[in-house]
Every structure is written in C-alpha cells, then in structure tokens.
Amino acid sequence: MSAQAQFLSDLLQELDQGRFELPTLPEVALKVRDAVSSGTCTAKQTASMIATDAALSARLIQVVNSPLYRASKPIDNLPMAVSRLGNSMVRNLVTSLVMKQMFQATTDFLDRRLRALWEHNVQVAAISRMLATQFTRLPPDQAMLAGLLHDVGALPILKRAEDSPQLLGDMITLDRLIDEHHPRIGEKILAAWEFPPALVAVAAHHEDLKRDPGTEPDLVDVVIVANLQSYFGTNHRHSQVDWSQIPAFRRLGISTDVSVVEVEAHEEQIQAVQRMFDI
Template sequence: MEPEEVFVNELVHDLESGHLQLPTLPEVALRVREVVDDENANAGQIAEIIGQDAALSARLLQVANSPLYRGRQEIDRLSMVIARLGNKLVRNLVTSQVMKQMFQATTDMVDQRLRAVWEHSVQVAAIARALAGQAPAVDPDQAMLAGLLHDIGTLPILYRAEERAELLETPGLLDHLIETLHTRIGGAILQHWKFPDALVAVAAEHENLERDHPGPADLVDVVQVANLQSHLDTDHRLGQADWSRIPAFHQLGLDADLHEIELTDVAEEIDAVQQLFEPA
C-alpha cells in the first residue's frame, strides 16, 4: 500500500471512530454562541462574556467603527456594539475574530502552511461577502464567516503533520491528504461545533464543482465561486477549473465564460473585510 493510502485510511478511521483530534472553538466564542441561541438572552449577557476578554473587546470596538459597520457616532462601549450590530452579527464576528488563534503551530513548516490557509480564508471571506450581493437569500456577514470556515478541515491534517515527520518529508503527501480529506473533515468539525447546517454544507461541499440544486443561490454557491476566484491562475488544482461547467456561476447569475469575476466595484468592500483580520 502506498504511503498516501496508508495515511488516508488512518485519518478516515480516526475520523469515523471519533479518535481524530478536532480543533476546539475558543471558549468565548462557544459561550457567545450559546447565549445568542438562547431566546431569553439579552445584550447585557453577551457584553459580559465578551468583556472578560480585553483583546477581543477592543477588537470588536475597532470592527464596529470600521468602514463596513460604522455609523455617524463613534462607539466606545460593548453595549453600543451590540445595539448597533445586533446579537447574531456580534456572534458571527466573535467567531471570526477568535478563529485566527487556531491557525498556529509549533513547527515552522506547519506554521507557514497554517498562515497560508488563514490568508486564503480571509481572501475568500472578503470575496464571498461581496458576492453575497448577487444572492438575495444569503446574508453577507454569514457569507464572510463561511469563507473563513470553508477550509477548516485542513487543521487536523496539519496538526497530524506536526506529529508525523513523514507527512512533511514525503513530497506532495500533505497536499494529497488535504485535497482528499479536508472537506469531509471540515463538515465533521462544524457538526461537532453544532454550527448551522448551511455552514456545515460549505465546509463539506465547497469543492464539489458539480453541485447543483433547485431554488436561489445559497451559501455554498457563494463560497464556491469566491474560492475559485481566489485560486484563479495559481498552482492550486482549482486554478485552472472550467467555470463554464460549474452550476454555482449560473445560480449567481454570473457569466461563466468570463476568465475572472469583475470585482472593481466592490474592491473597497473587499479591502475593508481583509482589514478586519489584520493584526490589531
């Protein structure tokens, strides 16, 4: 059996048996999600949880005053952040802002890979938020979170690479594992976190280029197209995909015969989203 098959079988077995180490969502994000999902919760409870994390509190104030969300009055209190943005958007922004903590490793090579995945995810998040304007059924901020989460399945594979030198030393092996398994693992992670089915579907289905469905464009369509745009003209296997054969473009009303999506009109929005995830 080839090394690739050995490691694929090993990871699949661990995933199915519940022995694969899945990343844990930082506690503050879990607690905020639990409170927001409780119909009896109030803004004060959310602010109290966030307020226990000084860095996150400061970051959310920056986000609320950023070009994407600012109003006429500058915000200087968490209660005002929640009043302006609403519970559900704050929940998603908390999740988005704490996610970067998970993209860290103890070895330089794996750390570089994790940083690259994070940077790609931020770019996809920014494009997805802009593309949501083409999909009336898709909330732009949910699309942004979905873009950040779409490759979450790469994390356990890269964590495993820290423990198994062969995964780094065998040319192409790590890429093969990620290509083969990251969508399946990603869906499992978001199910484990009890995220909505629509986000689970993004992690599990965003590279299924034959995916088609009745009805309006959905979250998977938006992230799939954003992901393809991000990979365009790169060495990634999706960089040369034939867009004319991909139903998601039709769902979004985009001309699949174009070589790339025209994003000039939303360039400022894309830049503003990317700035949300730059170091404070």
C-alpha cells in the first residue's frame, strides 16, 4: 500500500471508529454560545464572559463601530457593544472572531497552507454575508460564520499531512484528499462542537453542487454560491462549472446570465468583513 493510500486508510478508519483527534473550539466561544443558547443570559452576563479575553473584547468593539453595523454614535465599551448587537448576533460574531486561532501553524509548510485556507474562508464568509443580506431572510452573521466554517474539515488533514513526508512531496494527491474528504470531516467536527444542524449541513454539503432539497433557500445554498464566486477567474476546478446548472443559484433567485454575481455595489460591505478578519 502506498503512503498516500495508507494515510487515507488510517484517516478514514479513525473517523469511523471515533478515534480521530478533532480540533477544539476556543473556550470563550463555547461559553458564550452555551450561555446564549440557554435563553437566560443577559447582555451584561454575555459581556462579562467576553471580557475575560481582552483581545476579543477590543475586536468586538471595533466591529460594532465598523460600516457593517453603522452604530448611530461611537461605542467604546463592551456592555454597550453587546446591547447594541444583541446576544444572538454576538454569539455568531464571537465564534467567527476566534476561528482564526484554529489556523495557527507550527511549520512553514503549514503556515502557507493555513494562511491560504483562512483567506479563502474569509472571502467566502464576506460574500456569504452579502448574499444572505441581498437574497434571503437568513441572518447575515450566521451566513458569515457558515462561510468561515465551510472548509474546517481541511484543518486536520493538513495537520496530519505534516507527519507524512511522501504526502508533503505530492501536493496533487494532498489536494485531492482534501477535496474529497474535507466535507465529511468538517461535518464530524461541527457535530462534535454541537453546532446547529444548519451549520453542520454547510460543512457536509457545500461541495454538492447538484443539491436541490426543494425548500426555501438555506445556508448551504448561500455558501455554495459564495464558494463558486470566490473561485471565479482562477484555475480551480470550480471556475469551470456552468452556473446555470447549479440549483443554489435558482433557489437564491440569482440570474446566471452573467458569469459573475454582481458584487461591486456591495464592495464596501465585503471589504469591511475582510478587514474584520485582518485580510
């Protein structure tokens, strides 16, 4: 058995047997999510939890004063920021803002790959937020989080690949492994993190371009379209897809008569999201 085949066999076996070491979500995000989900947490209590992380607190205040949220007057403290946004939105934003911690590298190889993956995820997140705002009734910040999370299944594959010198020397095979298996791994990660089914579905099905459940547009539709948009003009295999054959476009009510979704009118919003994540 080749090194690549052995890598894949071990990976899938560990997944099936529940022995695969999944990444963990930062503690502050877990606390805020669980408290807000309980329905009994006040804005003051949420702010107190976030305040244990000074960097996160500063980022949240920066975000609430950004063009995305257009506060009527500057907000300079955390309780006001949480009150302005509301617990539900803060929950999504906190998870989004701490996600970058998951992309920390220990080697130059991993740093390059994780940096590229993070930048792609942020681009998809920014487009997803815009699409949700313009074409759906879905919460824009949940759509943004969905975009950030859609490729989370690539993380453990990349980190495991560092221990396989032969695989590191064969980027084509490594990329194929990621393309084929990151949805399944991402689904397991988000399920282990106890994310809502709508977000778990994004990780599991965003590569299923023929998906057509026949219901109202959902987060998977948004991320499918945003992901395809992000690859427009590149040499990625998704850049060759015929958008008119993708049900997600129809379900969102987006015309495929043009080869790119019109984003110029929303460029400020997209750039604001990218700045939020230091891109």
